[in-house]
Every structure is written in C-alpha cells, then in structure tokens.
Ligand SMILES: [Fe+2]
C-alpha cells in the first residue's frame with residue numbers, strides 16, 4: 129500500500145552524522161536573535177522528539193499499512209539521533225551559563241504529561257502530526273531563506289547540524305499526518321487544534337525561552353535591542369501561524385511539489 133512519502137518517491141533514511149559543539153560561538157547565526165531563537169528551540173526539542181517517538185511507538189500496533197509501519201520506524205530512528213545531538217547542544221548551553229534549561233525542561237515534562245493524560249484520544253493521536261507541522265515550517269524557512277538565518281556567518285558544526293536536522297524534519301510531516309489519518313481521524317479537528325491550541329502555545333513557549341536567552345546575554349538592555357527583537361518576531365511569527373488550513377483542503381497531499389523540490393535539491397548534499 130502506498131503512503132504519501134512513497135508516492136512522492138521520498139525515502140526516509142536515518143543519516144548518522146557527528147557534530148562537535150564545543151567551539152561554537154554564542155552567536156553562530158546572522159544575529160543574536162536568530163541564534164537564541166534556535167537555542168530556545170533546542171531546549172524544547174529533546175522532550176518533544178521523545179514525545180513524538182513515544183506516541184509513534186504506542187500507535188504502531190494499530191497500523192495495518194506495512195509501508196507506513198516502515199516509515200514510522202525510520203522516523204523514530206531519525207528522531208532518536210536528533211534528540212541525542214540536541215541534548216549535547218543543551219549541555220553546551222548550560223556550561224555557557226544558561227542554567228535555567230533543566231528547569232524549563234521540567235516544566236515541559238509536566239505539560240506533556242498533562243496533555244497525554246487528560247486530553248481526548250484523537251487529540252493525543254494528533255500530537256506527532258502537530259509537532260511535525262511546526263518543525264517542517266521552521267525547516268522550510270531555514271532551508272529556503274538561508275541568507276536571513278545564516279547571513280555571512282562562518283559555517284560551524286551548529287549551522288551544519290541545523291541544516292541537516294531541518295532537512296530530515298522535512299521527511300516527518302507526511303509520515304505523521306498519514307498516521308493520523310490512518311488512525312481514522314479527520315482533518316478539520318486537526319486544523320482547529322493547530323489554530324486554537326498548538327500555534328499560540330508554540331509561539332508563546334519559544335519566544336518566552338528566547339527572551340530568557342536574550343536577557344541573559346544582555347541583548348535586551350537598550351531600545352535598539354528591543355527594536356531588533358520585535359523585528360525578528362514580526363519576521364518569524366508567520367512560521368508559527370501559517371499552514372493550518374491546508375490539511376483540511378480537498379485533495380491535500382503532504383508532499384506538495386514545492387516541498388518535494390526543496391527536498392530534491394538538498395538530498396545529495398545531505399547524504
Ligand atoms: Fe528531529
């Protein structure tokens with residue numbers, strides 16, 4: 129049986145790569161705002177990916193499509209590798225004085241426990257697709273607007289890691305949305321959950337943590353700093369607040385031509 133990924137000829141392969149974050153400067157992207165946005169994201173990634181892995185593992189027995197089962201296993205493997213690298217990034221950040229990270233992770237653990245325990249089953253089943261909606265949006269921004277994110281900064285292992293992770297994230301959205309549909313759920317509640325819950329909560333969480341990083345780095349001490357930060361939020365907020373309705377459109381296919389082209393153009397570089 130085909131899946132969205134197999135129909136688009138997308139093969140999901142866990143690519144083993146090693147990175148060394150020890151010598152990476154605090155500002156490794158084009159600006160302090162961009163760098164700390166990615167640091168904020170990194171704080172949330174290991175537990176988010178663990179939750180995605182758990183949800184996928186728990187639902188695999190309900191999957192009757194063998195191809196989808198294989199793709200889910202590959203996504204699980206990729207996410208496991210990503211989470212390991214992000215934990216290394218976060219340890220480096222703690223060593224550089226961002227000591228609130230373990231407390232932020234404790235809050236995230238509590239929030240995820242509450243979601244899994246108290247939310248209705250269709251909502252819990254939608255968690256991987258919702259998470260992958262955001263990582264795909266962020267990944268597409270990073271990969272297609274490299275001048276905005278990287279500028280003329282010298283390439284470091286952090287920037288190589290970001291591009292590599294963004295590329296693999298492109299492959300997850302289709303698998304997780306296929307699974308959501310395969311479990312018998314409808315697109316409209318998913319779109320609504322993105323708009324009413326996931327979009328505001330994701331934007332609020334990331335910008336709050338980014339504010340912590342910027343404040344700790346003394347990048348919120350002047351009018352100019354705040355102006356730069358607000359400009360950054362204006363530019364990046366569409367990443368959180370776009371694309372929710374596409375899932376409910378008739379004939380929606382997770383591998384749209386534009387996304388296939390991005391994947392195709394970077395495939396050689398990543399393998
Ligand atoms: Fe990932």
Ligand SMILES: [Fe+2]
Nearest residue numbers: 260263297300
């Ligand atoms: Fe992912």
